[in-house]
Amino acid sequence: MTTLLQNYIAGAFVNNGGDSIEVLSAIDDSAVARLSTQSSNMAAAVEYAKSVGGPELRKLSFHQRAKCLKNLALYIKARKAELYTLSYLTGATQKDSWIDIDGGITTALVFASKAKIELEDSHIILDGAMEGLSRKGSFVGQHIYSSRPGVAVHINAFNFPVWGLLEKFAPAFLAGMPVIAKSASATSYVAHQLMKIIDESGILPAGALQFVAGTLGDTLDHLGVHDAVAFTGSAATAQLLRGHAAFTQNGASFISEQDSLNASLLTPDAVAGSPEFDLFVGEIFNEMTTKAGQKCTAIRRILVPEALADAVTAALAERFATLSIGDPRLEDTQMGALTGRAQRDDVLAKLAVLQSEATLVAGGDSVVSVPASGAFLAPCLLRCDNPDTATQIHAQEAFGPVATLLPYQSLDQAVTLINRGGGSLVGSIFGYDPDQVKHACLAMAPWHGRIYINNRDSAKEATTHGSPLPHLVHGGPGRAGGGEEMGGVRGIKHYMQRSAIQGSPNMITHITDCWTPGSDRPSAEIHPFQQTMAALEIGQTFKSAKRKISMDDIEHFAHFTGDTFYAHMSEEDVKDHPFFPGRVAHGYLLLSFAAGLFVSPEKGPVLANYGLENLRFLSPVQADEEISVQLTVQQMKPRNADYGEVRWYVEITVHREEGDATAATYQLLTMNQ
Secondary structure, three states, X not given: OOEEOOEEEOOEEEOOOOOEEEEEXXXXXXXXXXXXXXXXXXXXXXXXXHHHHHHHHHOOOHHHHHHHHHHHHHHHHHOHHHHHXXXXXHOOOHHHHHHHHHHHHHHHHHHHHHHHHHOXXXXXEEEEEEEEOOOOOOOEEEEEXXXXXXXXXXXXXXXXXXXXXXXXXXXXXXXXXXXXXXXXXXXXXXXXXXXXXXXXXXXXXXXXXXXXXXXXXXXXXXXXXXXXXXXXXXXXXXXXXXXXXXXXXXXOEEEEEOOOOOEEEEOOOOOOOOHHHHHHHHHHXXXXXXXXXXXXXXXXXXXXXXXXXXXXXXXXXXXXXXXXEOOOOOOOOOEOOOOOHXXXXXXXXXXXXXXXXXXXXXXXXXXXXXXXXXXXXXXXXXXXXXXXXXXXXXXXXXXXXXXXXXXXXXXXXXXXXXXXXXXEEEEEEEOOOHHHHHHXXXXXXXXXXXXXXXXXXOXXXXXXXXXXXXXXXXXXXHHHOOOOEEOOHXXXXXXXXXXEEEEOXXXXXXXXXXXXXXXXXXXXXXXXXXXXXXXXXXXXXXXXXXXXXXXXXXXXXXXXXXXXXXXXXXXXXXXXXXXXXXXXXXXXXXXXXXXXXXXXXXXXXXXXXXXXXXXXXXXXXXXXXXXXXXXXXXXXXXXOOOOEEEEXXXXXXXXXXXXXXXXXXXXXXXXXX
């Protein structure tokens, strides 16, 4: 008797009882596991996520959550062999499994790293700069992201049971939102083992992640305004879900990543024998055979200049002829199986529809040898010579090793055909002529979530057309679902609430733990460069002495640096200048003198100055005018137990008889103990 997969609800694995169905191996149709047809008490699961998981997560800062996520990813990595063993049964080769398993682990690690580096050790994210809302500055606004007190329900696809779970979980977890992850039936036994590993790690806070191997039951009935559903799957299922009252009436959010008729374009300049032609053919072959074409980002439509259509067909046919399809556990196997017989039947049905408008020109089971048992299918390259009048080619996705060649006569025709896909996750361009690539890219961009461009210059380090990266957004408009996932910190924000807070600068500073211009600046009794981060306070300010800028200073700086720009050197040349009243000091001279005014030279907690941001020169300074500096602790971000980042707000003031003026402002970044 095969193992009955359990749900992980409220901190424990539970049996649902009732009838069960068998989950079969994609390799030989043998039973691998069983799934209950009954659901768990999903009302209790949702309540546990909100009453236990959410509060526990929101106790942690972004950096603490990032540390948990990193430790979890490393723990999974140490036990990944268990996942590989099961992944082969889904029809995935070692390369396919690497994309899923190691790719998922790496994605979690990248999210953890970006959260640690790019976010404050805080519970909110500042969105943009302060907005002044009053003439005298006593009333201001600031946009922030805060954690939503809800649950994220993730409905994952069958093709990437590990990556799919982790790439959705990581940003939600970092945002402070507990997750209920639903695996797809066909590969649920891999996701189930992942959940066992996660549970045994003991790393996550209670309630941070629950898992459903079978049916979600009435989960959506219990969702409301602060909850989110992220779905990956077919457009038909997405449309069905969108109509649920959870979204139409209760205010839950819905993120969808669905069908996508991705296209790849070979530009007219990429003739046969060019590096771009060879790269293009290799990419098409890889996208058709990796995961047996079962990728939401796989290439479905191939756009080539009419004169090159036969050459591309011949090159792909040559590769298919030596393709080894079979048991993915064998080292020499290049392509495994679809995830099951049902999936194979679906692909064959869609293939028949496509063949009403296109002809099989390379591949196919009659040409490429495939095992008789299991869910194996040879790659099938179709060709449609009437792409302008075709309809099914631009509407039907055969989710397997199937792609259609579309010869084109002009670049404008090509991008028009590509965009007839109605919105895609990714489109790719292979070419070396920058004008052709730019023309295609800008025409395709509104219809795609990502544009992948490759040629001889980037080939050695480029990823692939079909590789979503945690740094970049994954999603697309229209047919692709209109949603967005990943994208680094952007993906975290999808699970948070953006709000505009308004009030006095002092109140905004207190709420955000970031000094806001206009709020109090208590004077530093001890020079702030001589205080550790633990001793510093937000808003603490050092006010420097004054320094007069002389003409000798300007002349010396100009000749010493080589910056003899006319505005610094010639009173005659600067006459009638729209900005300057006469010869002026260099902006970088002001920065240098400012450092001399605020730096404490003695050895202390400041380890290094590693940059400045948002520099603005606001009022020119002339010879014989005096400047002074105010150095304010704006924000602090611990990096580890030994040191962290201090962001200082620096304001250079020029003193004049008619009144002081701000000469420059910027933010100085230092590493401090």
